[in-house]
Amino acid sequence: MKTYKLAIIGFGNVGQGLTKIISDKKNLLIAKFGINLSIVAVCDLYKGSIYNSNGFDPETLLSDLEKNGDLKSTLAPITGWNATETIDNSGADILVELAFTDLQTGEPAVSHIRQALNNGMHVSMTNKGPVALHFPELRKLALSKNVQIGIEGTVMSGTPSINLGNEMLLAAGITKVQGILNGTTNYILGEMSSGSKYKDALKQAQELGYAEADPTGDVEGYDAAAKVVILGNLLMDLSLTLDDVDRQGISHITNADIADATSLNKHWKLIGTVEKHSDGFSASVKPEMVSSEHPLASIKGATNAITYTTELLGDITLIGPGAGRLETGYAVIEDILLIHKKST
Ligand SMILES: NC(=O)C1=CN([C@@H]2O[C@H](COP(=O)(O)OP(=O)(O)OC[C@H]3O[C@@H](n4cnc5c(N)ncnc54)[C@H](O)[C@@H]3O)[C@@H](O)[C@H]2O)C=CC1
Numbered sequence: 001m002k003t004y005k006l007a008i009i010g011f012g013n014v015g016q017g018l019t020k021i022i023s024d025k026k027n028l029l030i031a032k033f034g035i036n037l038s039i040v041a042v043c044d045l046y047k048g049s050i051y052n053s054n055g056f057d058p059e060t061l062l063s064d065l066e067k068n069g070d071l072k073s074t075l076a077p078i079t080g081w082n083a084t085e086t087i088d089n090s091g092a093d094i095l096v097e098l099a100f101t102d103l104q105t106g107e108p109a110v111s112h113i114r115q116a117l118n119n120g121m122h123v124s125m126t127n128k129g130p131v132a133l134h135f136p137e138l139r140k141l142a143l144s145k146n147v148q149i150g151i152e153g154t155v156m157s158g159t160p161s162i163n164l165g166n167e168m169l170l171a172a173g174i175t176k177v178q179g180i181l182n183g184t185t186n187y188i189l190g191e192m193s194s195g196s197k198y199k200d201a202l203k204q205a206q207e208l209g210y211a212e213a214d215p216t217g218d219v220e221g222y223d224a225a226a227k228v229v230i231l232g233n234l235l236m237d238l239s240l241t242l243d244d245v246d247r248q249g250i251s252h253i254t255n256a257d258i259a260d261a262t263s264l265n266k267h268w269k270l271i272g273t274v275e276k277h278s279d280g281f282s283a284s285v286k287p288e289m290v291s292s293e294h295p296l297a298s299i300k301g302a303t304n305a306i307t308y309t310t311e312l313l314g315d316i317t318l319i320g321p322g323a324g325r326l327e328t329g330y331a332v333i334e335d336i337l338l339i340h341k342k343s344t
């Protein structure tokens with residue numbers, strides 16, 4: 001059996017979802033895959049930082065957090081390390097980067113990731129900033145250090161959109177990727193069509209753990225645009241930046257707009273697209289009215305859907321969760337399973 005020591009940076013929705021899965025699926029991971037996941041360090045800006053070389057009981061972490069609102073009273077041999085100290089001193093095999101996404105600089109996550117890779121650690125991240133802004137550099141660094149980077153959770157949470165595209169469909173020649181790529185906005189639009197106000201629906205999406213810490217990223221389309229950039233660059237060999245995406249969000253859509261769509265038997269959806277053309281590419285994120293018969297009309301709540309158009313297989317569509325605590329925590333498990341497979 002192989003034990004992987006994990007250092008988790010950021011103990012919000014996804015960090016807690018991951019910890020719950022590590023607790024609930026411990027025996028299955030050992031029995032089916034021969035891997036034991038040991039959380040040796042948790043570092044969070046507000047909830048505190050703790051380190052134990054023998055690993056923490058995941059249930060204790062979650063119950064302490066529920067009881068106290070933070071991990072500051074959790075019994076630990078060492079407390080108070082910042083992210084840099086955690087990466088340098090924890091001796092972890094895998095850095096799990098789950099801090100806030102910053103789509104302007106990718107910081108501080110990108111610095112955490114460079115430091116971990118330079119230290120010979122594998123990295124799993126659901127943070128979209130480093131992937132949308134710096135992935136080629138990070139991939140090169142990982143290669144030179146003979147370690148792996150997992151990014152499954154950056155698009156469609158734990159629904160394996162990245163691995164399906166990257167591991168299975170790349171050779172089929174992906175020419176276009178299109179779909180609903182943001183859970184928060186799909187949830188809000190659906191709730192509004194059931195009569196909720198925009199503000200209330202957004203609040204619910206935040207409570208359910210779907211929204212970004214700053215939900216402007218969701219509702220103005222930046223998050224979906226980052227996913228378009230990630231997919232275009234990874235799967236279609238483009239060199240997109242966020243500025244290349246013609247972006248519009250949903251914050252201007254009113255209940256009256258939703259009612260108009262309903263009267264036409266249509267639904268508003270925020271749709272992301274990236275397509276290769278003979279003379280270049282096009283990339284966009286915009287709200288569109290789709291008819292009730294359209295395949296995307298039935299995608300409800302925080303569910304996402306993505307269609308890969310390929311030269312050899314035509315269209316392949318994947319539907320599944322696009323956000324959520326356990327749903328995104330599971331993406332880290334997928335990354336670790338792939339890291340394990342590729343390094344043994
Ligand atoms: N919630 C979701 O459904 C999904 C989230 N993501 C991404 O995963 C990451 C985590 O998401 P959530 O857990 O929902 O966010 P969150 O806002 O619930 O938690 C982030 C945590 O990171 C901590 N943090 C921020 N900067 C830090 C730093 N420099 N050092 C240590 N801790 C720091 C914060 O205190 C907070 O507790 C984000 O980058 C988000 O974009 C990706 C896919 C889905």
Ligand SMILES: N[C@@H](CC=O)C(=O)O
Pocket residue numbers: 154155156157181182183184185210211212218223322323324
């Ligand atoms: N805020 C994002 C979370 C996943 O990337 C979303 O709502 O899709």
